[in-house]
Amino acid sequence: MKHASQLVPWAFACALAVVNCSSLLQRLQSELSPRLSGSGLLSETAPARWSEFDAPNPGVVVNVATESDVAATVRYCTAHDIPFLAHNGGNGWATTFHLDKDGVMINLAALNHVTFNADKSQATIGGGSNISNAIDHAYAAGTLVQTGNCNCVGVLGAILGGGYGNLMGTYGFGVDNVLSLRVVTADGRLRDVTAASDPDLFWGLRGAGPNFGIVTAATVKSYPAAAAEDMxxxxxxxxxxxxxxxxxxxxxxxxxxxxxxxxxxxxxxxxxxxxxxxxxxxxxxxxxxxxxxxxxxxxxxxxxxxxxxxxxxxxxxxxxxxxxxxxxxxxxxxxxxxxxxxxxxxxxxxxxxxxxxxxxxxxxxxxxxxxxxxxxxxxxxxxxxxxxxxxxxxxxxxxxxxxxxxxxxxxxxxxxxxxxxxxxxxxxxxxxxxxxxAHGDEPLTEVYGDGVPRLQAIKERYDPGNVFDEWFDIRPGGTSNTSKASYYY
Ligand SMILES: Cc1cc2nc3c(=O)[nH]c(=O)nc-3n(C[C@H](O)[C@H](O)[C@H](O)COP(=O)(O)OP(=O)(O)OC[C@H]3O[C@@H](n4cnc5c(N)ncnc54)[C@H](O)[C@@H]3O)c2cc1C
The missing domain is CATH 3.40.462.20 (Vanillyl-alcohol Oxidase; Chain A, domain 3)
Known part of the structure; x- marks a missing residue:
């Protein structure tokens, strides 16, 4: 179900059957594909999700190969009022998704690099890496990173909401381990976001991340093993x-x-x-x-x-x-x-x-x-x-x-x-x-606590058009496909 503000020309034409929505692919082939790093990155086949309940149902999937592809896709979709959503591990089960056939899924799977600095005290993890991939790389490097506990989950999908995991008692939440984030914001800019560069955005991304951009990579703390028992x-x-x-x-x-x-x-x-x-x-x-x-x-x-x-x-x-x-x-x-x-x-x-x-x-x-x-x-x-x-x-x-x-x-x-x-x-x-x-019907304060006003102010600054509205939309009256009224707090 679409939010009224999303009934923009393309979606509106689809709704009225003025155009054939399957031609979204053709349109993107001619208009977006030349701006991407390679051909063959567009598809109508969505990656399998953990749950099919109320799952996003995109018309086109952009299987990005580079972070510039993410930026180009965000710029294109925003300029043409085409709804879009980042897909990482595909485990999000909330009912807040509303991506439909008039929309684009940005599949981050290829952004799955995991690298370490010289002393292994920092890991840089691609925005499309799942947990098993990150742990395999860390294990091979003789170090540990604070991830969630299920292999299929997106490392960033978990961390951007908080990040619970087995090493939490020792190293804190996933959000506490983030040093910097490379983020494509609503304006299509690729930013390096740190506590020093953009304190508000850095704060908001660590708990309400999907509301503010697409993280193409995160640099997080990593903990080199000193003895066999550390592993x-x-x-x-x-x-x-x-x-x-x-x-x-x-x-x-x-x-x-x-x-x-x-x-x-x-x-x-x-x-x-x-x-x-x-x-x-x-x-x-x-x-x-x-x-x-x-x-x-x-x-x-x-x-x-x-x-x-x-x-x-x-x-x-x-x-x-x-x-x-x-x-x-x-x-x-x-x-x-x-x-x-x-x-x-x-x-x-x-x-x-x-x-x-x-x-x-x-x-x-x-x-x-x-x-x-x-x-x-x-x-x-x-x-x-x-x-x-x-x-x-x-x-x-x-x-x-x-x-x-x-x-x-x-x-x-x-x-x-x-x-x-x-x-x-x-x-x-x-x-x-x-x-x-969370399910998707909770009031905003239940999932974001007392930070809602600050999150809303950051939203106004970095995403005034609210193009990132699929994951517990923080704006008052934001879209939900359950009960819209429940989103007022
Ligand atoms: C089997 C299972 C085990 C789980 N275990 C844990 C756990 O141990 N610890 C824990 O904290 N949580 C856990 N969770 C919850 C998990 O954190 C959420 O389901 C999370 O939203 C999944 O992220 P994803 O990338 O896998 O899913 P997706 O559906 O791909 O992403 C969920 C939301 O996050 C956004 N998103 C994902 N990656 C990015 C990115 N790089 N940049 C911007 N936005 C992004 C997506 O756009 C979407 O809105 C688990 C869930 C399941 C189903």
Whole structure:
């Protein structure tokens, strides 16, 4: 569904069927292609996305080969009022996308270079690199970068919203590790943005990044390994029966995380039996079995029925979650941040999950929780980046995963109920949701916090025409394909 301001000549002609919209490709072949670094960069085939639910549906894909291609495409689309959207890992599940057949997807996949400075203390990561690519390069170089925990996710897609990851306890949020960003802004300029060069834009990009431009590369801190143990962690799955749920939840509530510890909780079907399971996944950086069992003694005391924990090298940390990266199907997400694990809340979430998961074709649905030590993240001043959630202890989301759109209403009922339950006992004075996990119907202050007015002022300066409006549009009354009214705060 289009925002009124986007009913511009080309889109308007398409809407009225004055022109054949399939000729958008022909038009771009003749007008845009000569401005790109090579021929053959245009296509009508969109890259596969993680979720097909409310996914962007472009008329043309520009498979950029250089950062100049990004700038040329932005300049062209802006000049001709053609909607566009950057595609990186393709995992964004929010319902805020509205790119349609009259629009252009800028596929960043070829911008996947990862390089390091001489002492490996800095990594420069292309705007189209996914996490597995970045980790593979870092591992080969003998250094570590703070990325997210799923291989398929765009490194920058995660960081521009905040950037949670296994190394967070030690190194802080993704946004805290950014040194500089190369960004194509709405005017088509390629800028090197640092805290010194453009303090407001640098601030806004680190939490609300997709609202301000397309990042072609980021230079981030990198942490050279000094010893073999720096390149490993102790992690794996502890599996429980559903009647142990309350004890598992209480054990997580009681866990005192140190910077090297992360805890995940999953409601997921057993891969072989399809039976829903309660799975805790502890992570201990540089740990071994003895240290891991000691650090997560409370979870061992509950008595897991299966234990796959082991010492895992850095380049394999995310392999266990590769199944979660499966492309396709409908996977809308509903998320909440909260301060306490409440057993009764999680029992009710479990009941809602099991009721949906048993529906035909919905077995892969899940609920996921994560918690990190926040000492390092909180040592950074709260207002130093637009990312607003340094105070939030736990984040969780429900993912109905299905193929038949007749389940849409049931999926929304499950996801919405899980979110309501988590919000009801959140222990937070107001709802706070990580923008990269949010559904798309949240008020702006829920995902961007008190920074909304400053973000809106930066928007006026760098993108007054609001060409970057697909990802939790920060302007009052900005486009949403759910409830427009909910975007007023
Ligand atoms: C399986 C899975 C695992 C996840 N794990 C984590 C995790 O460990 N940590 C975490 O923090 N989050 C995680 N997330 C959430 C993730 O951060 C968001 O889904 C994020 O939006 C995905 O970015 P992407 O590049 O993969 O997706 P896309 O859909 O390509 O991008 C999402 C939005 O960001 C914009 N964008 C992406 N790259 C750029 C760029 N270079 N410049 C400008 N805009 C850009 C896109 O235009 C789009 O609006 C996970 C999500 C999934 C589905």
């Amino acid at each position: 490993q962690a102790w992690t794996g799955n502890l599996v429980y029966t559903s009647d142990q749920l309350e004890d598992v939840v209480q054990a997580i509530q009681d866990l005192v995380l140190t910077p090297d510890m992360v805890i995940f909780l999953y409601f997921l079907a057993d891969a072989t039996t399809g039976v829903p399971a309660v799975i805790a996944a502890p992570f201990l950086y540089k740990g071994d079995a003895a240290a891991g069992r000691a650090a997560f003694a409370g979870l061992y005391a509950v008595g897991p029925v299966a234990d796959t924990t082991a010492i895992v090298p850095y380049d394999q940390w995310n392999v266990a979650s590769d199944a979660l990266c499966t492309r396709g199907s409908f996977k809308p997400g509903w998320a909440a941040g909260f301060q306490d694990m409440v057993p009764a809340t999680w029992r009710a979430v479990w009941d809602a999950y099991v009721a949906f998961q048993r529906l035909p074709g919905a077995a892969s649905s899940g609920v996921l929780l994560e918690a990190y030590d926040l000492t390092k993240a909180r040592s950074v001043p709260a207002g130093s980046a637009a990312f607003p959630n340094r105070n939030v202890r736990f984040n969780a989301f429900a993912i109905p995963w299905y193929n038949d759109s007749s389940l849409d209403a049931r999926a929304a009922a499950f996801g919405g109920a899980a979110r309501d339950l988590l919000r009801a006992t959140s222990g937070l004075p107001r709802n706070q949701t990580y923008v990269n996990f």
